[in-house]
Amino acid sequence: MEFRDIVMQRYAVKLFDGRMIDEQTLFVLLDIIRYSPSAFNLQPWKIKIVSASKIKKNLLPHTNNQPQVTTCSHLLVFCANTELEPLVDKAVEGLVKSGLSPETVSQYAAMIKAYIGSMTPEQRMAFAREQIHIALANAINGAKSLGLDSCPMGGFDPAGYAEALFLPEEYVPVVLCAIGYAADKAPPKWRLPREEVFF
Ligand SMILES: Cc1cc2nc3c(=O)[nH]c(=O)nc-3n(C[C@H](O)[C@H](O)[C@H](O)COP(=O)(O)O)c2cc1C
Incomplete structure (x- = not known):
């Protein structure tokens, strides 16, 4: 399927048919997200x-x-990981492994740590949210590319989710993505016209 068709044909499913996604397909989707x-x-x-x-x-x-929540195959709960410092260390390790010199990498790490160190908790959350919505876009388009349907969902109570899923405090639910097989039909697509979007 052409990427353009994936983008045009996917839609926010309101009801799934309850069928489960096989593990291999799920694994591929998780890698697309990762x-x-x-x-x-x-x-x-x-x-x-x-x-x-x-x-x-x-x-x-x-x-x-x-009803997407109970009829989908898998519900992905995208949480912000607000413990950013250990993630800098991991990203830096990745850069060293990919061949960058330790000196270059350590300067870069210091720059990132200074930047995130200056962030308020709210700014950390906003930072994580921005990145998470890119992963969400990959999830919904990736699902369609694999013959699956999906619904991105912001209409939920993050505190209720954190409690029900026993999430550690540093993982804050941001957005959901229900994945499965649609039991409804795609409504007509409507988007703002080109001239209202691009200038
Ligand atoms: C961040 C985000 C949150 C959304 N939350 C919900 C939701 O809680 N429930 C729902 O049915 N659809 C939700 N949607 C789907 C949008 O309503 C839908 O994407 C939009 O109307 C465009 O329709 P389409 O995706 O079918 O093209 C959400 C979409 C996004 C991107």
């Missing part, structure tokens, strides 16, 4: 994968009772 770009390559995300019916049912009231 390879998403992020600022400084920090990858400030942790993604909880929910497939058990009982847990999905528990999450339903924290999702405004949106």
